Amino acid sequence: MIQLNTHNARLKRTVRAASHTARTATTKQELLAAVDAMAAFYGNMQFDNRVPWLMALLCGPLAIASIAGYLQAYEPLLAPLAKLLGQSVPQLASNLTLGLLGGAAFSLIVLYQRRKLIPKLAYDLAERSSLITAGLQEIPVTDSQLLKGLQIEFRDYVRGNHKRFLRRAVQGHYQGRLHSFNYRWYHLHYVDKQTHQETESDGKGGTTSKTVTSYQEYDRYSLVIDFPWVQGIALGGGSGGRSSMVDMEHHFKTASSDFDRAFSLTGSSAMACARFAKPVTVLHLIDLHRQLDTPNLEFSQHGQLCLSCNDNPLAFKLTCELSRASDFRLLIDHGVHLPQLSALLDAVHTLAEQHDDNFTVPTPAQLQTEH
Amino acid sequence: MDLFALILLAVLIGVPLIVISLHNGIVGNHNRVKRAWADVLTYERQKTKVLDALQEQAGLYRDHEQGVLAGITRLRSAIAELPVEADGKTLAKAEDATRSLLGGLRVAFEAYPDLKASELMNNLMREIAEQQQNVGAAIVIFNGEVERFNNGIQMFPGSLVNSVMNKHAAVTPFTDIQAASAFDYTPNL
Numbered sequence: 001m002i003q004l005n006t007h008n009a010r011l012k013r014t015v016r017a018a019s020h021t022a023r024t025a026t027t028k029q030e031l032l033a034a035v036d037a038m039a040a041f042y043g044n045m046q047f048d049n050r051v052p053w054l055m056a057l058l059c060g061p062l063a064i065a066s067i068a069g070y071l072q073a074y075e076p077l078l079a080p081l082a083k084l085l086g087q088s089v090p091q092l093a094s095n096l097t098l099g100l101l102g103g104a105a106f107s108l109i110v111l112y113q114r115r116k117l118i119p120k121l122a123y124d125l126a127e128r129s130s131l132i133t134a135g136l137q138e139i140p141v142t143d144s145q146l147l148k149g150l151q152i153e154f155r156d157y158v159r160g161n162h163k164r165f166l167r168r169a170v171q172g173h174y175q176g177r178l179h180s181f182n183y184r185w186y187h188l189h190y191v192d193k194q195t196h197q198e199t200e201s202d203g204k205g206g207t208t209s210k211t212v213t214s215y216q217e218y219d220r221y222s223l224v225i226d227f228p229w230v231q232g233i234a235l236g237g238g239s240g241g242r243s244s245m246v247d248m249e250h251h252f253k254t255a256s257s258d259f260d261r262a263f264s265l266t267g268s269s270a271m272a273c274a275r276f277a278k279p280v281t282v283l284h285l286i287d288l289h290r291q292l293d294t295p296n297l298e299f300s301q302h303g304q305l306c307l308s309c310n311d312n313p314l315a316f317k318l319t320c321e322l323s324r325a326s327d328f329r330l331l332i333d334h335g336v337h338l339p340q341l342s343a344l345l346d347a348v349h350t351l352a353e354q355h356d357d358n359f360t361v362p363t364p365a366q367l368q369t370e371h
Numbered sequence: 372m373d374l375f376a377l378i379l380l381a382v383l384i385g386v387p388l389i390v391i392s393l394h395n396g397i398v399g400n401h402n403r404v405k406r407a408w409a410d411v412l413t414y415e416r417q418k419t420k421v422l423d424a425l426q427e428q429a430g431l432y433r434d435h436e437q438g439v440l441a442g443i444t445r446l447r448s449a450i451a452e453l454p455v456e457a458d459g460k461t462l463a464k465a466e467d468a469t470r471s472l473l474g475g476l477r478v479a480f481e482a483y484p485d486l487k488a489s490e491l492m493n494n495l496m497r498e499i500a501e502q503q504q505n506v507g508a509a510i511v512i513f514n515g516e517v518e519r520f521n522n523g524i525q526m527f528p529g530s531l532v533n534s535v536m537n538k539h540a541a542v543t544p545f546t547d548i549q550a551a552s553a554f555d556y557t558p559n560l
Contacts, residue, residue, distance in 0.1 A: 254512075255403060255406045255407040255409075255410045255509075255512055255513075255516065256407070256512045256515065256516070257403060257515070257516065257519060258515060259512075278505055278508070279410060279414065279505045279506075279507075279508030279509035279511070279512055280501075280504050280505050280507075280508040282508065282512060283508045283511060283512070354501070358494050358497045358498040358501060
């Protein structure tokens with residue numbers, strides 16, 4: 001295959017190679033190599049956009065002029081061309097209009113895509129860096145059994161009356177001061193379908209009614225954590241203390257009005273709820289509720305915790321652009337951190353400390369070998 | 372029916388409903404304060420269970436036994452004296468005794484390496500510290516509920532309903548006198 005050797009073609013090849021690294025890298029060194037390749041790109045890290053701009057500036061006004069009918073005024077010029085192509089003049093004029101419009105649209109699309117390419121690459125590299133820094137590994141989500149298994153264990157995944165699927169999943173390990181645990185992060189995308197009747201005037205004094213269907217798309221993020229210290233408890237945080245979708249059979253009210261307004265606490269038994277609602281836990285969860293959007297916590301009967309919310313704990317803010325290559329390299333070298341994920345895992349560790357048995361705490365030796 | 376009659380009807384129905392709602396709100400808040408206080412007592416008294424084990428362990432270290440045992444006895448009696456009625460003032464003695472006992476244990480830990488190395492003693496210390504954290508958290512919750520209740524009976528129109536129907540007195544929240552004495556500043560409350 002012949003490869004073009006223009007500035008744009010070389011830049012595109014370099015970006016494509018770096019994007020591949022951003023998807024597959026497993027070490028920081030691979031990412032740094034990709035950043036170095038971008039930084040070493042001779043010429044600047046910008047596409048040469050003279051041709052698309054020229055096309056857009058020529059085709060755009062001409063297309064507008066032809067739509068306005070100015071092209072027809074040049075019939076003597078168009079007639080020979082129409083004859084040559086075997087078309088009538090109006091036919092040629094409308095084809096030219098379409099061609100000019102297409103040319104202008106194509107140029108604008110090329111400009112838009114080129115504008116997004118480098119920032120997207122920077123984001124992808126930083127995102128891969130965040131996964132590597134946090135020691136996270138991707139889990140394939142193509143198997144529908146994975147979501148079904150989660151739905152059996154946790155009610156929070158039973159969402160979306162029209163469609164639901166896992167967009168992405170990663171797994172990692174947390175080493176706290178006292179406890180260590182494995183965790184998985186899931187991104188659930190779901191669609192709710194709603195139908196309602198709309199009545200409108202038929203223009204003859206009567207009304208007609210029609211069924212309108214709308215689709216609402218949502219994203220939900222969750223951490224599933226091995227948590228053997230609590231079982232059979234559910235806390236619904238998005239209902240203002242009223243019943244929520246994760247509720248279990250026994251409802252429980254604590255001594256704190258603030259907590260009861262924040263969460264609906266339910267469990268497999270009233271005793272389990274009473275044991276769980278220690279004052280330190282109540283205050284800790286009120287604090288957690290302030291930090292997260294609509295959090296739910298489900299402690300399954302099999303010793304797993306599902307902490308879900310509408311905020312993505314893997315979100316990060318890109319503080320530097322790839323065009324500032326040396327700063328970007330430094331960012332990747334230090335590693336992109338996920339403060340929200342760390343805060344959530346620390347909060348879960350605090351919960352573990354509150355609910356573990358102080359007389360069977362793991363020794364430092366056990367902590368080392370738990371990996 | 373004219374407008375005046377409608378307004379009169381609305382007042383005749385609405386006012387009793389508001390009064391009932393305020394009255395029930397005060398009763399509900401008072402019960403919550405009582406429950407929050409009961410939680411404080413529960414967690415204070417749970418400490419006594421740990422004290423049994425602590426007493427047994429301290430007995431093994433004869434030289435230090437007297438100091439720690441005296442601390443445990445003082446805390447036990449302070450917890451036993453806590454009243455059933457919600458009153459933050461009465462907590463000060465138990466909290467002071469806990470602080471003194473934990474301080475004494477820390478001194479003992481430093482003086483006796485065997486004691487410091489004892490896994491059971493460390494676990495007991497962790498347990499008692501956790502119980503103490505729970506007491507602290509229960510007090511925070513109690514004070515929050517006391518504030519809500521006191522606001523309910525001191526602000527109009529709750530104050531009117533309380534003075535006529537409920538007749539509850541404001542509850543004293545818990546304040547740490549020892550901690551407060553460390554500040555030069557005293558708010559003019």
